[in-house]
Amino acid sequence: MSAxxxxxxxxxxxxxxxxxLPEIRPGDDLAAVLGDVLAGRxxxxxxxxxxxxxxxxxxxxLIHAADRxxxxxxxxxxxxxSRRHSGGTxxxxxxxxxLVMAAAGVDASNVPEGMIALLPVDPDASARALxxxxxxxxxxxxxxxxxxxxxxxxxxxxxxxxxxxxxxxVVDDLRGSTDAQGRTLEVTVPAIADxxxxxxxxxxxxxxxxxxxxxxxxxxxxxxxxxxxxxxLVRAAELDMFRLGSDEADRAGYERGYADGVAGRASELAxxxxx
Amino acid sequence: MSAxxxxxxxxxxxxxxxxxLPEIRPGDDLAAVLGDVLAGRxxxxxxxxxxxxxxxxxxxxLIHAADRxxxxxxxxxxxxxSRRHSGGTxxxxxxxxxLVMAAAGVDASNVPEGMIALLPVDPDASARALxxxxxxxxxxxxxxxxxxxxxxxxxxxxxxxxxxxxxxxVVDDLRGSTDAQGRTLEVTVPAIADxxxxxxxxxxxxxxxxxxxxxxxxxxxxxxxxxxxxxxLVRAAELDMFRLGSDEADRAGYERGYADGVAGRASELAxxxxx
Numbered sequence: 001m002s003a004x005x006x007x008x009x010x011x012x013x014x015x016x017x018x019x020x021l022p023e024i025r026p027g028d029d030l031a032a033v034l035g036d037v038l039a040g041r042x043x044x045x046x047x048x049x050x051x052x053x054x055x056x057x058x059x060x061x062l063i064h065a066a067d068r069x070x071x072x073x074x075x076x077x078x079x080x081x082s083r084r085h086s087g088g089t090x091x092x093x094x095x096x097x098x099l100v101m102a103a104a105g106v107d108a109s110n111v112p113e114g115m116i117a118l119l120p121v122d123p124d125a126s127a128r129a130l131x132x133x134x135x136x137x138x139x140x141x142x143x144x145x146x147x148x149x150x151x152x153x154x155x156x157x158x159x160x161x162x163x164x165x166x167x168x169x170v171v172d173d174l175r176g177s178t179d180a181q182g183r184t185l186e187v188t189v190p191a192i193a194d195x196x197x198x199x200x201x202x203x204x205x206x207x208x209x210x211x212x213x214x215x216x217x218x219x220x221x222x223x224x225x226x227x228x229x230x231x232x233l234v235r236a237a238e239l240d241m242f243r244l245g246s247d248e249a250d251r252a253g254y255e256r257g258y259a260d261g262v263a264g265r266a267s268e269l270a271x272x273x274x275x
Numbered sequence: 276m277s278a279x280x281x282x283x284x285x286x287x288x289x290x291x292x293x294x295x296l297p298e299i300r301p302g303d304d305l306a307a308v309l310g311d312v313l314a315g316r317x318x319x320x321x322x323x324x325x326x327x328x329x330x331x332x333x334x335x336x337l338i339h340a341a342d343r344x345x346x347x348x349x350x351x352x353x354x355x356x357s358r359r360h361s362g363g364t365x366x367x368x369x370x371x372x373x374l375v376m377a378a379a380g381v382d383a384s385n386v387p388e389g390m391i392a393l394l395p396v397d398p399d400a401s402a403r404a405l406x407x408x409x410x411x412x413x414x415x416x417x418x419x420x421x422x423x424x425x426x427x428x429x430x431x432x433x434x435x436x437x438x439x440x441x442x443x444x445v446v447d448d449l450r451g452s453t454d455a456q457g458r459t460l461e462v463t464v465p466a467i468a469d470x471x472x473x474x475x476x477x478x479x480x481x482x483x484x485x486x487x488x489x490x491x492x493x494x495x496x497x498x499x500x501x502x503x504x505x506x507x508l509v510r511a512a513e514l515d516m517f518r519l520g521s522d523e524a525d526r527a528g529y530e531r532g533y534a535d536g537v538a539g540r541a542s543e544l545a546x547x548x549x550x
Contacts, residue, residue, distance in 0.1 A: 006318040008289040008491060013478050016287035043281040081516045092516065100429035109463070110454045149463070153428055153517035154375035155436070156510045157446045157466030159473070171432045179385045180483035188384070188424070188481050191432030198434070199474035202493060203288050206463050208455035216283060218477060235431045241356045241367065242428035244521040253528030254535075261536020 013217035017203045017210035026060035031133035034212065038138060045219020047143035048134070049200030051211035052163055053110050053117055055126050055146055061118040068106060068116055075104035075118060078237065081245025092245065097122065098234035099163055101150050110208035119148065123164025124229030131166040131225045143168030143222045146230070147197035149206075153242060160201035162193035165230040169193075169221045191233055192221055288492035292478045292485035301335035306408035309487065313413060320494020322418035323409070324475030326486035327438055328385055328392055330401050330421055336393040343381060343391055350379035350393060353512065356520025367520065372398065373509035374438055376425050385483035394423065398439025399504030406441040406500045418443030418497045421505070422472035424481075428517060435476035437468035440505040444468075444496045466508055467496055 021037050024030060034050075042048070056062070063071055076093040080100055083090050094100050105119040120126045123146045131144040146164030151157075162170060170193035174185045200213035237243040244252070259265075296312050299305060309325075317323070331337070338346055351368040355375055358365050370379050380394040395401045398421045406419040421439030426432075437445060445468035449460045475488035512518040519527070534540075 006316060008489075009291050012289045012291035013474075014283040014287045014289050015474075016284050041281060083516055109458060109460055110456060113456060113458070149465075152466075154510055154515055155466065155469070155508050157464045157469070157508060159434075159466050159469050161430070174481055177482070179481070181385060181388060183384060183388070185384055185481060189432045190424075190476060190481065191427075191430065191434050192477070194430070194432070194434050195473035195477050198470035199288075199290075199477065201465060202467065202470050202474065206449055206454065206460060206465065207452070214283075233430050233432060235429055240429055241358055241520045241522070242517045244524075245516045246519040246521075246524040247516070249519075249521040249524035250528035253525035253530075254532035255528075257529035257532025257534075258536040259532075260529075261533040262539075264537075 011217065013215065015199055015203050015213055015215050017205075018212040018214060019210060021054075021210070021212060024054045024057040026057060026062060028058045030055060030058035031130050031137070034130070035134055035137040037212075038134065042138060042140060042142060042214060043216065044140040045142075045216070045222050046140070047145065047168055047196060047215040047218060047222065048130075049145045049147050049160075049197055049204070049213045049215060050127075050130070051204065052105075052119060052123060052146040052148045053107070053208075054211045055120045055123070055130075055164075056117040057111070059120055059126065061120060062111060062115045063118065065108060065114055065116045071116070071118060072104045072106050075106060079248075080243070081248055083247075094237060095119065097124075097163075097231065098236075101148075105148055105163075109206070110211075119163065120146065124166065124231055125164075127164035127229060128166035128225055135167070135225070141167070141219075141222050145193055145197055145200075147200060149201070159194075160197040162197045162230045162233065165193045166227070167223060167225045168196075168227065169223055170228060170230055170232050172221070193230055193233065286492065288490065290474055290478050290488055290490050292480075293487040293489060294485060296329075296485070296487055299329045299332040301332060301337060303333045305330060305333035306405050306412070309405070310409055310412040312487075313409065317413060317415060317417060317489060318491065319415040320417075320491070320497050321415070322420065322443055322471055322490040322493060322497065323405075324420045324422050324435075324472055324479070324488045324490060325405070326479065327380075327394060327398060327421040327423045328382070328483075329486045330395045330398070330405075330439075331392040332386070334395055334401065336395060337386060337390045338393065340383060340389050340391045346391070346393060347379045347381050350381060354523075355518070356523055358522075369512065370394065372438075372506065373511075376423075380423055380438075384481070385486075394438065395421065399441065399506055400439075402439035402504060403441035403500055410442070410500070416442065416494075416497050420468055420472055420475075422475060424476070434469075435472040437472045437505045437508065440468045441502070442497060442500045443471075443502065444498055445503060445505055445507050447496070468505060468508065
């Protein structure tokens with residue numbers, strides 16, 4: 001056995017942030033800017049994790065901060081839950097691409113004073129365009145993830161997840177494969193793209209100066225650019241046990257129950273949703 | 276400017292799985308076994324992510340598979356949601372340490388045939404004992420995370436999160452710091468330990484042969500072993516907008532509303548929970 005010196009093994013995954021990216025402004029060709037910065041720094045099978053905010057900026061998705069509440073409404077397909085607090089009302093909504101998140105992702109950090117940013121209209125399409133252009137420019141097969149920061153039910157703090165993806169397997173469907181005991185893994189579908197987005201957040205940070213990270217060593221997940229995007233990670237509301245906030249569901253049930261009680265109708269308890 | 280050759284920068288974060296860990300059995304001294312395997316392989320500031328299953332095994336938290344449903348009940352502090360399906364009933368519960376998860380973490384993968392594993396009784400205490408013993412044995416300050424695989428509302432697939440932690444900052448509380456524009460980050464508290472657990476899952480995999488990973492290059496998050504553990508990541512149910520499944524909340528509201536309607540009581544709609 002050779003002496004061990006604490007060196008990481010050759011098959012280690014490495015993650016690093018990209019320095020030197022200029023401030024992105026509306027109308028910038030993000031793929032061209034990124035191509036310049038990444039030339040000579042990426043290799044076959046790398047996965048880029050790009051903070052969605054810089055894509056929003058390049059795509060001109062900036063509006064005046066005064067229009068925030070109307071913008072959230074416009075970005076909303078369905079209100080999931082809301083809560084009033086001293087600073088206003090927090091809305092958890094489902095966006096038009098199916099993301100369930102606070103304020104539809106409308107956010108003021110790392111944008112010019114007085115402005116706020118909306119999410120890219122179609123994050124998977126944005127990721128696909130970036131992946132296609134960067135592959136052509138740099139001559140290597142890269143995966144691209146657009147990340148954003150999400151709160152979660154039941155757990156404090158936020159993690160970054162994939163809101164857009166192209167050129168990689170967003171899930172690793174292990175159903176039917178076996179564990180070390182030869183037992184079938186029945187429900188195991190790791191959300192690779194979300195774990196990658198969270199891992200990249202550890203090196204990018206939130207201050208905004210380093211919105212792009214490279215994950216190297218997971219080329220086995222890199223695919224053609226037309227593989228399913230982050231939309232694959234969205235669960236349909238009707239299949240979700242938490243499709244509505246607890247207060248909202250309670251209120252809906254109460255109103256139905258009250259009407260039934262007054263009318264003397266037989267109690268029709270809510271059943272499980274259609275499968 | 277020097278020529279770029281695609282090499283990762285010196286400050287890259289590296290993540291690698293540890294090979295050579297023997298199968299862990301009830302009564303094994305996990306810290307001693309890990310200490311043997313890790314000697315010469317870890318350096319100051321490394322963070323170990325240990326699949327909680329191996330801790331469960333060492334702690335003897337294995338029971339016969341036939342006792343599964345009773346075990347889930349015993350591990351449950353509060354039923355959050357349940358759903359019947361062709362294979363039985365899935366219960367999302369809050370465990371005695373506040374984790375909200377399917378089946379209270381009771382799981383059959385990577386344990387001997389006919390057996391199932393329960394989570395460690397106190398994952399933060401297990402992590403603290405491991406971190407303390409490994410620091411003493413190896414002479415370097417390490418962080419330790421116990422990870423497990425969680426499903427999520429609204430998103431398909433699972434990610435690994437931290438159910439126990441010691442010797443590291445589990446969150447990076449950025450509230451009050453500023454972004455690149457000098458604007459205050461008001462609600463930004465990255466769940467570092469969860470992002471680390473997910474990142475480690477990318478190299479460990481689910482087959483069970485490599486339940487331990489090392490994350491190197493984030494020593495800035497390593498602390499004394501008495502820093503708050505993963506319990507810090509648990510949000511109290513009464514503060515959670517999704518403390519109860521949508522069907523369960525609807526049913527509770529309906530029953531209350533029906534009774535009020537029959538009795539002719541004034542409609543008392545559910546309000547927000549106490550802050």
